[in-house]
Amino acid sequence: MADGMLSQEEIDALTKGITPDAPQTSTPNITNTDAAVAADGKPSNAAPPLTEIEKDTLGEIGNISMGSAATTLSLLLGHKVSITTPNVTMDTMADIKTHYPIPYLIVGVSYTTGIIGNNILAIQARDAAVIADLMMGGNGTNVSDELDEIRQSAVSEAMNQMMGSVSTSLSQVFDKKIDISPPKVHIVDMATADEVTDFWTQTEPVIRISFKMEVEGIIDSEIMQILPVDVSRELVRGLTESAKKSAEQSTLPQPEPAVQPESTPAPAPAAAAVSPSPSSAPAQQTAPTYQVHTQPGNSQNIVSNVPVQPAQFTPLTVGPPATVNNANIGLLLNVPLDITVELGSAKKSIKDILDLSSGSIIELDKLAGEPVDVLVNGKLLAKGEVVVIDENFGVRITDIASPLEVTRSL
Incomplete structure (x- = not known):
């Protein structure tokens, strides 16, 4: 301050609450990207960690969905497939690349109806090659790790049907329609690839659900399902609401039976004195009479003098268990089947069909021989x-x- 006048720097310092004589520390220029990533490469503004209940719920959802996927894969491969033991963790794609530095087959799927979000299924490229070989009639042994276009198409078809069965299972569990987009399949070498998927960034937190996959002594490996945090919590919320809805429906009070209004019993008419003859005595037997009492202030009638007999049950006998007859294929041997040999096929427009005449030639979709x-x-x-x-x-x-x-x- 000079001559009683404040300089511009002193005015700025006072408005910021800093005394002119106090030492000023420079504030680093932190961008959103820098603030989002900590020194260890993990996001500092990551979503809250999963609770144990959320982990258990996601594991249960994984068991249900992957159980149906294993059944579908068993039908395609002709071998028993089991997918069990889910392990739920929160990671980033950078962490996943570090822990699994081998080639993987990545299947990208987007939920389009019922649940909105992305989802990828990761299977080792070696296992994918075995699956492709089994689908193409091989035995799954001595398989090359490289997947050509035909084998990728085979694995893509298997993954498509697996994810379709997963969406069907989720629809039944959540009691609402859930659809997915056609899967996108590509091979990624985790050790060298910069980006694993274009769904999420390297530092964005994701939920990894890993399963143990076995194919009848041929494959003993691991398969991973990777979901964003918001989709995972939406799945947890959906299962919780579905379970709560089912519990409420099961505990709804049953409708009470209609209560009849109080009525004063009419006096019984006096019985006429009839002297029955011996010949007509059996025909004139009267039905047993019951007395109905109505208590004051109570609308329910009490019936007395009702004949009551103890219930009789057939005695239980302990014997050898009944033998179960195996399906007799002989019962089906006489069922007629139509066998057709198709040389080839062709698609024609109505105009082409109308132009056909005697001597016309139709080119089929198969080569000679x-x-x-x-x-x-x-x-x-x-x-x-x-x-x-x-x-x-x-x-x-x-x-x-x-x-x-x-x-x-x-």
């Missing part, structure tokens, strides 16, 4: 080649259709 399809009741069963037997055409079976081919034909 390609095996024909053998259909049983319209379902693909096998492939074969056309032969001639005693001037009649026949088909020699060359290959039984794999589960993947049957699925594509459907």
